[in-house]
Amino acid sequence: MSDRIFGVVGILLAIGYVFAALAIEESFLSDAVGPKAFPLIIAAILGLSSLVIVLRPDAEPHWPALGRLVEVFASVVVLILYAEMLPVAGFVVATAFAAAYLAWRLGSAPLEAVLVGVGTSVGIYVIFHLVLGLSLARGPWGF
Template identity: 60%
Template sequence: MSDRIFGGIGLILAIFFAWQASVIQESFLSDAVGPKVFPYVIAAVMTLASLYFLLKPDPEPSWPRMGHLAEIGLAAAVMFAYAQVLPELGFVISTAVAAAYLTWRLGSPPLQSVIIGVSTSVGIYVIFRLLLGLSLARGPFGF
C-alpha cells in the first residue's frame, strides 16, 4: 500500500513538474532545444517509475507506531523552529534548547538533557567560533 501511495504522489509530482515546465517563459534568444525539453524528459522518467510503483508495489516497509511517528514529526518541528529563532536568539541559546530536546527524546533523563544540551552548544561555540573563527548566528547578547 505504501508503495501505491508513493506512486500516486510521484505521479502527481511528475504531472505538476511537467505543467510547471510548460509554463516556463521562453526568451526570444532561446537555443534550438530550449529550457523545457530536459524537464519534460525528467517528468517522463518520473511518470514511468511512479506507474511501476502503482502496478507492482514492493512489500510493505515496517512503519513505526504512531508514538514514534509523532516523535519524528515533533523533532522535525523543533528543527524548523530552531531555524526560525536562530537569528533572533543567537547560536548558543537556540542550540542549547534544540540539543537538549533531541537528547531528551533519544533517552537522556531530563536533568541530564539540560546539561548535555548546554555542553553541546557551548562546546560547538568554543570549537567553531572561538578556535576556528566561523561566523555563527549572533543573538541579542552577541553569542
C-alpha cells in the same frame, strides 16, 4: 499499499512538474533545445517509474506506531523553530535548547539532556567560533 500511495504521489508530482515546465517563459534568445525539453524528459522518467512502483509495489515497509510518528513530527517542528529562532535568540541559547530537546527525546534523563544541550552548544561555539572563526548566528547578547 505504501508503495502504491507513493507511486500515485510520484505520478502527481510528475504531472505538476510537466505543468510547471510548460509554464516556463521562453526567452527570445533560446537555443535549439530550449529550457523545457530536459525537464519534460525528466518528468517522463519520473512518471513512468512511479507507474511501475504503483503496478509492482514492494513489500510493506515497517512503519512505526503512531506515537513514534508524532515523535518524529514533533522533532521536525522543534528543528523548524530552531531555524527560525537562531537569528533572534542567538546561536548558543537556541542550540542548547534544540540539542537538549533531541537528547531528551532520544532517552536521556532530564538532567543529562540539559547537560548534553549546554555542552553541545558551548562546545560547538568554542571549537567552531572561537577557534576556527566560523561566523555563527548572533543573538541580542552577541553569542
